[in-house]
Amino acid sequence: MHDAGGVEETVQAVVDFALQAVDCQYAGVALYARGKQPEVPAATHPTVAEIYRFQMEGEAGPLVECMRSHAAVVVPDTTSEQRWPEWAKKVLELGVRSVLDVPLRTATGTVGVLGLYSVEADAFGPDAEAIAHILARHASVAVATARREHNLNLAVDARKLVGQAMGILMERYGLDGDRAFLVLKRYSQQTNTKLHNVARQLIDTRALPRS
Structure with a gap:
């Protein structure tokens, strides 16, 4: 991740590695964009981009909650999720059963969210969540560094x-x-x-x- 050439290359390395580090089918990263909707610079499958887009348009779902609270959000099973029923219905139609959203945080604040998606229910136990947090810490530093270098170049x-x-x-x-x-x-x-x-x-x- 730290050897990637720019912001997009860095987040792509993050999601690619996430599939290896955590047992899930899809992964994506949403990054804060000052004064705009969050950007989705990398996803391992179009399903992720569609899930993100649906949440951003409706301003409801675990991604939105993770960005607001700066804390991890777990959805064990979309078939029984009551907090965001419309989102759960949409995600279930796409074949996703469980979701884990983890904030990408640095010393200066939260830069985005790492989203992990599984077609299995209850896919993200304590071990998977611990690995996701470790990955998110490394990813946060890599993304912040890539952004800083990009801004310096600009x-x-x-x-x-x-x-x-x-x-x-x-x-x-x-x-x-x-x-x-x-x-x-x-x-x-x-x-x-x-x-x-x-x-x-x-x-x-x-x-x-x-x-």
């Missing part, structure tokens, strides 16, 4: 774009670096456009956005 790319755009303004209008940056910043504020997007437009079109 920041470096954005800085490069701004630098190139400043160079264009300095050459075209004889500005110094500080004034070129202020021009980009002003257009960013006036057009309510992120600074790196203003820079990208200037590089691509050789024109600033209309304010």
Whole structure:
């Protein structure tokens, strides 16, 4: 997991390994997305993505509860589940009998949820749950690290774009670096456009956005 190349590669390694570590048929990861619905970057089967999507749309189910409570949620048997009857009916139709959702937590908070699914009832006993928690701890660190590296790469790319755009303004209008940056910043504020997007437009079109 820690050797994976990016966020999507990391979570794919998590779900692939989960099938080996815990006796289950399907696995998936849902990650928090600030201000948006959770993302589902990896799943071992389309069934998982469908289960996640159904819960997110209805805002009810063990995944939603796990995200809210930051605690593991176990559904021993979907045929007798009373907390989320509509969800249980849907999941049972997909052939899933038991579910285990475990939060992916780091020192700074919860980054997502690891979901494990079995076609057998009562598939997740104490041993399986203990293994899932161990896997989730490793996965949490791996995902957080991959996200941090991704964000750092985005920041470096954005800085490069701004630098190139400043160079264009300095050459075209004889500005110094500080004034070129202020021009980009002003257009960013006036057009309510992120600074790196203003820079990208200037590089691509050789024109600033209309304010």
